[in-house]
Amino acid sequence: MGAGTDRFLEPVRLNCPWCGSEQLSVRVRVPDLLQGKPGVFTLEQCADCGHVFQNPRLSLEGLEFYYRDFYDGRGGEGAGTVFGRLGDSYRRRAEMLRPFTVHPPTSWLDVGTGHGHFCNAARAIWPHTRFDGLDMGDGVGEAERRGWVETGFQGQFPEFAEKLAGRYEVVSMYHYLEHTRDPLTELDTAAAVLAPGGFLAIELPDPESRMARLLGSAWLPWFQPQHQHLIPAANLREALTDRGFTVLAEEHGPAHQGNDFFGAVALTTTRLAPDPDRPWAPPATPGRRALAHAVRAAALPCFAGAAVLDAVRTLAARRTDGGNAYRMLARRDVDGGPTAAGEDR
Ligand SMILES: [Zn+2]
Numbered sequence: 001m002g003a004g005t006d007r008f009l010e011p012v013r014l015n016c017p018w019c020g021s022e023q024l025s026v027r028v029r030v031p032d033l034l035q036g037k038p039g040v041f042t043l044e045q046c047a048d049c050g051h052v053f054q055n056p057r058l059s060l061e062g063l064e065f066y067y068r069d070f071y072d073g074r075g076g077e078g079a080g081t082v083f084g085r086l087g088d089s090y091r092r093r094a095e096m097l098r099p100f101t102v103h104p105p106t107s108w109l110d111v112g113t114g115h116g117h118f119c120n121a122a123r124a125i126w127p128h129t130r131f132d133g134l135d136m137g138d139g140v141g142e143a144e145r146r147g148w149v150e151t152g153f154q155g156q157f158p159e160f161a162e163k164l165a166g167r168y169e170v171v172s173m174y175h176y177l178e179h180t181r182d183p184l185t186e187l188d189t190a191a192a193v194l195a196p197g198g199f200l201a202i203e204l205p206d207p208e209s210r211m212a213r214l215l216g217s218a219w220l221p222w223f224q225p226q227h228q229h230l231i232p233a234a235n236l237r238e239a240l241t242d243r244g245f246t247v248l249a250e251e252h253g254p255a256h257q258g259n260d261f262f263g264a265v266a267l268t269t270t271r272l273a274p275d276p277d278r279p280w281a282p283p284a285t286p287g288r289r290a291l292a293h294a295v296r297a298a299a300l301p302c303f304a305g306a307a308v309l310d311a312v313r314t315l316a317a318r319r320t321d322g323g324n325a326y327r328m329l330a331r332r333d334v335d336g337g338p339t340a341a342g343e344d345r
Contacts (some may be wrong), residue, residue, distance in 0.1 A: 005039040008062030009318030014106065016046035017182075018235055021092070021203040023047035027207075028217045030224045031269045036274040036281065037066060041224040044238045045207075052207045052230035057181070071114060071137050086327075090121035092254060093174060093228035096329050097199055100248050102129045105169040108192065111135075111157050111186075117145025129170075134160065142193055157189050164193040175325075178227045184239060191243045196334045200245060203255055208232050209324040211260045211313070220263025221324055233326050245330035256323025261306035269299040 015022045027045040032038070044055040058066065097105070104126050110119050113133030120143075123131060133140050133149035134157055144152035153160055157180075171190045177183040190200050205221035206212075207230035212219045221227070237247050273295035276284030284292075317323035 005062075008039060008059055009056040010059050011056060013057075016051055017053055017229070018051035018184075018231075018234045019046060019049040021046050021048035027052055028215045028219075028222055030222060031271070032066065032225055033270045034223065035066070035070060036270060036278045037068075038224065038280070043222060043224070043227075043230070049235055050129055050208065050232040051235055054225065054228050057228055058225055060223070067137075069112060070226075071139060087121055089255075089257075091116045091125060092245070093118065093201065093203065093327065094122035094125040096201060096249060096251070096327060097170065100199070100329070100331070105199070106130060108132070108170040108172065109134060109164070109168045110149070111148065111171060111173045111190070112179065113140055113143060113152075115139035116146065116148035116152070118172070118174060119143070120146075120148035131170075140180040157186050160303070161189045161192045166193070166195050168193050168198060169195055170199045174201070174203040175205070176233065177202065178204055178229055180224075181228055183229050183231060187239055187243055188326065191245070191332060194332045196332060198332050199248075200240070200330045200332065202236065202330075204231055204236065205326060206230075206233065206252065206324055206326050210322065211324050215260060215264045218267045219324075220259060220267060221257075233328070236328060240328070240330045244333045244335075246333055247328060247330045249327075249329040251321070251327045252325075253318040253321040253323050255325040255327040256314055256317035257325055258310045258317075260313060260324055261309040262303065265299060265302045265306045269295060269302075 014024075016024060024044045024046055029040060029041045029042045031040050042055055043052050045052045106128075107130050108119075108122070108126070109118075109132045110122075111134045113119060113135050116131075116133045116136065116139070119131035119133055123129070130150050131272060132151045133147075133154065134153040134155070135142050136154065136156060138154065140149070140152035140154050143149045153164075171194055173186070173190065177186055180186050205223075205227070207220075209219075212221070221230070233250065233252075237250075240247055273292035274281065276289045276292045314323075
């Protein structure tokens, strides 16, 4: 495979996709520890605005290759189990709107909805709201068949800007923007599909998290090669204001996902001993198989310790309002339309 992965990467860019600065430096360099597919990926950070992005980034062909079997196919069932367990955080996301609205929203579009787990959980909080979902994967069709979303749109969000213009009272993007190639265009699209006065709810991993510095390349939310952009909260606030939004609320502690240490052990285990049976690797030798087995056995007590550390860390994150992720809720100004969006770009 070796040189064969070159076609999965675009040329290196020389300036920051967020602010245009050329003051870039390498933040982390990691292989694919999610699926153990070939290739090494680099996240660079802008010294001027703090934006972190994959550079060189994956080509469309690369995205197809590295996403394949993760959310659908071979990995789909596992991904569904993980997302299915997030019930409590789904409810908290849905509740974030409550202090700012008198009437329940009539229409809500969840972008990057996956299999529609959030929409299904949020109906318990907002039973009179129509939840639609959008995703590039085919899980969204399944979500519609199960009745977890009313309508499932499959494709890239910006392609729907015109068709869905002004249709929604709420648009949510939970752990979505970091996967996109151009988050600013996604925000333009959100502004376009929202009715004036509509709400935009966003949740993202926080590249300014202390744990990101502490754990280095073993910090799970770098999530290479899937995450294309990691956006500091101040940058998102500014981009929203530029597009005619008023930021209503920002939560750091409550958005914390308690898996920093567990994730670090999992990534390190995978790094030392990749799954010998992954279909994209050469057939495993008995030696490799034995090594993988030994490393995994040795990792078991580390997982137990990591779970304890994560529980402690989650309590601290809630107390100090500082975690590995953040949530932002913004309202589209009544007089600020999509035409006001991104004029400074
Ligand atoms: Zn920048």
